[in-house]
Amino acid sequence: MCKIRKGRFIVFEGTDGSGKGTQIELLVSEMKRQGRNVYKTAEPTNTSTGGMLRDALGGFVRRDAYELSAMFLADRIFHNVNPINGIKQFLDKGIDVVCDRYYYSSFAYQGIDAELEWVMNMNLECSEIAKPDLCIFLDVDPETSDKRISDNRLEREIYENKTKQQEVRNRFFEVFRLLADTENIKIVDASRTIPEVSADIIKIYNEIKEK
Ligand code: TYD
Numbered sequence: 001m002c003k004i005r006k007g008r009f010i011v012f013e014g015t016d017g018s019g020k021g022t023q024i025e026l027l028v029s030e031m032k033r034q035g036r037n038v039y040k041t042a043e044p045t046n047t048s049t050g051g052m053l054r055d056a057l058g059g060f061v062r063r064d065a066y067e068l069s070a071m072f073l074a075d076r077i078f079h080n081v082n083p084i085n086g087i088k089q090f091l092d093k094g095i096d097v098v099c100d101r102y103y104y105s106s107f108a109y110q111g112i113d114a115e116l117e118w119v120m121n122m123n124l125e126c127s128e129i130a131k132p133d134l135c136i137f138l139d140v141d142p143e144t145s146d147k148r149i150s151d152n153r154l155e156r157e158i159y160e161n162k163t164k165q166q167e168v169r170n171r172f173f174e175v176f177r178l179l180a181d182t183e184n185i186k187i188v189d190a191s192r193t194i195p196e197v198s199a200d201i202i203k204i205y206n207e208i209k210e211k
Contacts, residue, residue, distance in 0.1 A: 007037075007091040008209060009130055011102040013172065014138035015165045016157070017148035018190050019197065020100055023138060026198040027205060028098055036209075039090045041079070042100035049075040057157045065113030069122070072106045077128045087130055104135055104185075108171040109159055120175075134208050135183060136201055137176070138190035142166045184208070 010027075012020045024040065031038045044050035044057075053071055056063040063071070080087045087097050103123040111119045123129055140148070142165040149160050159168065176185050186204050190197050 004092075004094040007039075007094050007096040008134070009087065009091055009097050009099070009132045010205070011099045011104070011132040011135045012138065013101060013104045013108075013135055014190060015140060015142070015145045015169050015172070016160050017145040017152070017165075018138035018140045019148070019194070020138055022194060023136075023190070023197060023201055024098055024100055026194075027201050030202050031096060031098075031205070034209075037095045039085070039087075039095050039097050040100075041085070041087065041097060043076060043079060043102060043105070044072070045075050045079050047075065047078060049078065057159070058155075059158050065110050066118075069106055069110040069114050069119045072110065073122055073126070076103065076106075076123070077126065080130055081128050091130065099132075102132060102135070103129065104137075104172065104175060107175040108168050111175065112167055112171055116171075116175075120178075131183070133184060133211075134204070135185045136204065137172060137185060137187045138197070139169070139187050140190045142169060144191050 012024050014020050028038050028040050044053040049071060052061070053068070053075060055061045056068060056071075078086075083089060087099070090097050106119055106123060107116060142162050145165050146162045149156065153160075159165070176187070179185060188197060188200050188204070
């Protein structure tokens with residue numbers, strides 16, 4: 001009997017205002033057009049842990065970076081293993097999963113105020129947390145990111161200011177260098193037009209999908 005091919009696990013990352021939402025929709029439409037079965041998801045999740053994280057991100061509740069790292073970790077474990085809509089059971093059934101943010105965000109955001117190595121190890125060494133087949137990082141300079149946030153939002157989350165975005169972007173690049181040999185990370189210039197960025201992403205997807 002032939003074994004079902006595992007689904008592909010694709011993660012989108014980027015600083016705030018990098019256009020992840022739009023590009024995820026475009027890639028998911030293309031994957032479906034190609035006949036793939038796709039489950040779209042995001043972190044923080046829609047669970048009560050995700051709700052607590054959103055309260056902290058919105059600045060309603062103050063939380064320490066170590067505490068936040070542990071909460072994101074718990075949210076991510078549930079996101080992977082829960083039997084209803086957990087990432088792992090979709091991948092096992094051959095369904096592709098596209099996720100808006102994942103552990104790279106914990107490294108870049110919490111890894112500034114909490115010890116980076118500690119944050120990385122607890123995620124990368126956790127057997128319950130699936131490793132993505134591909135991480136697409138949408139890169140925009142902090143000026144563009146800030147302008148997009150101003151144009152689209154009335155309120156800003158705790159990380160959504162220019163200085164923090166610069167710091168987070170630098171941290172993403174540092175983390176990508178550390179992970180260069182072990183993770184499949186593609187950096188896409190997201191300051192271009194939506195169709196240009198989308199064309200690049202689809203090309204990257206087409207390259208990995210048959211592997
Ligand atoms: P996102 O959903 O991309 O933002 P938006 O509210 O604009 O749709 O992400 C929410 C925030 O969560 C973002 O500022 C990054 C932060 N985050 C972390 O700090 N650590 C993490 O591990 C994750 C997954 C997200």
